[in-house]
Amino acid sequence: MKGLLIAFEGIDGSGKSSQAVLLKDWIEMRRDVYLTEWNSSDWIHDIIKEAKKKNTLTPTTFSLIHATDFSDRYERFILPMLKSGFVVICDRYIYTAYARDVVRNVDFNWVKKLYSFAIKPNFTFYIRVTPEVALERIKKAKRKIKPQEAGIDILGELPLEEGFLKYQGMVVEIYDKIAKEESNFITIDGNRPLKDVQMDIRKILGEYIDNSL
Amino acid sequence: MNTLIIAFEGIEGSGKTSHLEATKKYLEKQGYGVITFGLQKSKLLGERITQVKRNILFERRTLFLAYVTDLADQIENYVNPSIDSGFIALADGYTLTLTSWGLTRGLEKEWIDDVLSILPKPSVSLPLISTPDEIVRRIIKKRGYLDPLETGIDICIKEDTFEAYIDYINRFQEVLMSISSKENMIYTDKEFDEVQKEIVRRIVSITS
Numbered sequence: 001m002k003g004l005l006i007a008f009e010g011i012d013g014s015g016k017s018s019q020a021v022l023l024k025d026w027i028e029m030r031r032d033v034y035l036t037e038w039n040s041s042d043w044i045h046d047i048i049k050e051a052k053k054k055n056t057l058t059p060t061t062f063s064l065i066h067a068t069d070f071s072d073r074y075e076r077f078i079l080p081m082l083k084s085g086f087v088v089i090c091d092r093y094i095y096t097a098y099a100r101d102v103v104r105n106v107d108f109n110w111v112k113k114l115y116s117f118a119i120k121p122n123f124t125f126y127i128r129v130t131p132e133v134a135l136e137r138i139k140k141a142k143r144k145i146k147p148q149e150a151g152i153d154i155l156g157e158l159p160l161e162e163g164f165l166k167y168q169g170m171v172v173e174i175y176d177k178i179a180k181e182e183s184n185f186i187t188i189d190g191n192r193p194l195k196d197v198q199m200d201i202r203k204i205l206g207e208y209i210d211n212s213l
Numbered sequence: 214m215n216t217l218i219i220a221f222e223g224i225e226g227s228g229k230t231s232h233l234e235a236t237k238k239y240l241e242k243q244g245y246g247v248i249t250f251g252l253q254k255s256k257l258l259g260e261r262i263t264q265v266k267r268n269i270l271f272e273r274r275t276l277f278l279a280y281v282t283d284l285a286d287q288i289e290n291y292v293n294p295s296i297d298s299g300f301i302a303l304a305d306g307y308t309l310t311l312t313s314w315g316l317t318r319g320l321e322k323e324w325i326d327d328v329l330s331i332l333p334k335p336s337v338s339l340p341l342i343s344t345p346d347e348i349v350r351r352i353i354k355k356r357g358y359l360d361p362l363e364t365g366i367d368i369c370i371k372e373d374t375f376e377a378y379i380d381y382i383n384r385f386q387e388v389l390m391s392i393s394s395k396e397n398m399i400y401t402d403k404e405f406d407e408v409q410k411e412i413v414r415r416i417v418s419i420t421s
Contacts, residue, residue, distance in 0.1 A: 043265045044279075051257060058289040060331055061257065064282040071275040113327040117274060 003082035004208060005119065007093035009175065010127035011168045012149045013134030014190050015197065019127060020091040022198045027209055031087050034077060038092030041072040052148055059104035062153070066097055067114050074118060082119070087209065094118050095126075095182070099174040103167070104154055122208070125201055126179050127190035131168035135161060217296050218333065219416055220307035222393070223341035224385045226348035226355075228401040228408065229310075232341065233303050235409050236416070240301060245420065248295045250287040251305030257286040270367045273318045280311055281328055288332060301420065309338050313389040317381075318368055336419045339412060340393040343402040345382040349375065 006023070010016040020035060027033040039045050048065055051057045057065065081088050094115040101111045129137075138145060145160040151167025158166065179185040188200055219236070221229040229251075237247045253259045262279050269276055284307070292302045308329045315325045343351075353359060359374045365381025390398065397415065401408050 043261065043268075047258065047261060056257065056286075056290065058285075060289060061282060061286045064278060064285050064331075065257070068275060068278040068282050071278050072269065072272060075272040075275050076269075110327070110331060113324070116324060116327075 001082050001119070002085040004087045005078070005082055005090070005121040005123075006087065006205070007090045007095070007121040007124040008127060009092060009095045009099075009124055009185075010129065010190060011131065011134055011171050011175070012146075012164075013138045013168075014127045014129045015137065015194060016125070016127040016190070017091050018194055019125070019198055019201060020089050022194075023201060023205075024089055026202060027087050027089075030209060032081075032085065033087040033089065034081050035089045035091065036073050036077055038090075038096055039066065039069055041069040044069040044072060052153070055153060057153065059101070059106050062104060063097065063101045063106050063111060063114070066100075070094065070097065070115070070118070079119075090121070093121060093124065095124065095175070095178050098178055099171045102174050103151070103170045120182075121184050123186060123205065124182065124184045126175060126185050126187045127197065128172070128175070128179075128187050129190040131165045131172065133191050134168060135164055138164075217300075217419070218292065218302045218304055218307070218335035219419070220304040220309065220335040220338045221341060222307060222309035222313075222338055223343075223389065223401075224310075224313075224348065224382055226351040226382075227341040227343050228351075229305050229341055231405070232339075232399075232401070232409060232412055233305050235405075236412055237303055239409075239413060240420065243420070246295075246300040247303060248292065248300050249303045249305060250284075250292055251307070252280060252310060253283055254305070255283040255286040256290075258283040267362050270362070273315070273320060273367075277311070277315050277320060277325070278328070280314075281332075284308075284311070284332060293333075304335065307335060307338070308332060309340055309389060309393060312392055313385055316388045316392075317365075317385050337416060338393065338397060339415060340389050340398050341401050342386055342390065342398055343400065345379045345386075347402045348382050349378055352378075 008016040008020045024033055024035045039048060044065065048069065078088050097115060098111055102108050145164050150158065150160045150163030152163065155163050155167055179187050186204065188197055190197055221233045223229050233249060237249060240247045253262050258279055262283060296302055312325050316322060359378055361374045361377065365377060369377050369380040371377035371380060399408060399411055
């Protein structure tokens with residue numbers, strides 16, 4: 001594969017999306033680069049959104065429909081771009097599915113097999129923050145917590161902040177496990193200013209961006 | 214344990230829908246409550262798949278996963294609860310049909326089996342097989358013409374639609390037969406009633 005695949009993982013509010021965008025801007029000056037977000041297939045994401053609102057997804061269909069969304073972006077964009085030498089940045093990759101599905105009690109081995117078609121990223125930056133820090137950031141940004149960020153489908157209707165801390169805590173636990181298993185995982189302390197985190201990432205990537213083609 | 218699902222499997226035109234309907238009537242006469250479901254019939258994704266299928270013809274894995282999601286939604290929200298309250302479920306296309314679709318398009322057998330292992334195994338699968346000529350005739354009678362985008366054009370491009378269709382049917386049915394148990398296969402290139410009697414004989418053991 002001529003291209004380079006870089007994934008960002010972390011809980012909601014970890015700052016990984018901002019990091020992904022900053023990285024894209026930086027790489028853009030040197031290479032062809034493409035950024036893709038989780039849950040953004042143009043013909044599935046609205047169905048997922050609607051189903052979440054109506055709470056009609058079961059853990060199995062939650063898992064499968066996100067896999068369909070991912071596969072659509074994978075077959076349409078990610079794979080052809082990697083083959084033609086792009087740097088592809090994924091704001092969330094298969095590990096998001098691992099974490100979210102396992103939290104919903106879907107068999108971990110089955111989820112891994114489901115996503116076995118996806119190539120492993122060259123680098124996965126796991127922006128690790130505590131749920132408390134993530135919550136503070138969301139509050140500071142004056143953004144509302146979305147019900148699904150508070151795990152409404154598995155925890156029920158808790159007060160949003162309480163649900164957020166509990167649900168994101170469960171996700172962090174799984175991420176930490178995956179980080180130990182996956183050799184491409186680089187855990188970055190995300191409890192620091194945006195700029196410091198970005199500089200760390202650029203330092204790690206520097207030579208690869210220029211030399212991988 | 215196998216779930217009380219009777220799966221009618223086969224390519225379009227193999228007789229799935231008409232024999233499913235006849236079987237439903239038969240079972241209802243016997244006093245059973247019967248529900249039907251099948252490929253691309255879910256509330257969640259059924260309609261959307263129809264809308265986008267032509268645009269994602271070459272995204273085989275995506276389309277496959279969409280079909281599985283569609284089946285899983287029906288199983289979890291409709292079939293399982295119905296079976297729990299005593300119904301028999303008839304599937305108009307289930308895992309064997311989907312597996313044949315995927316294998317014909319080069320998806321890996323192991324991956325397909327792994328993904329589909331999340332769905333319940335049916336009590337009985339009835340792969341319906343017919344001759345390509347007969348199948349093509351049925352499709353033309355039903356639709357009025359052969360739609361090249363509907364079936365197989367993504368894998369066998371030929372000089373004309375008819376030849377492409379025949380080629381596709383052959384490939385599909387070869388795969389279906391290779392993954393099905395011989396004793397359950399039903400050949401539908403015979404009189405409808407004769408075929409239906411055979412189906413009834415096959416399902417008697419599960420319903421009794």
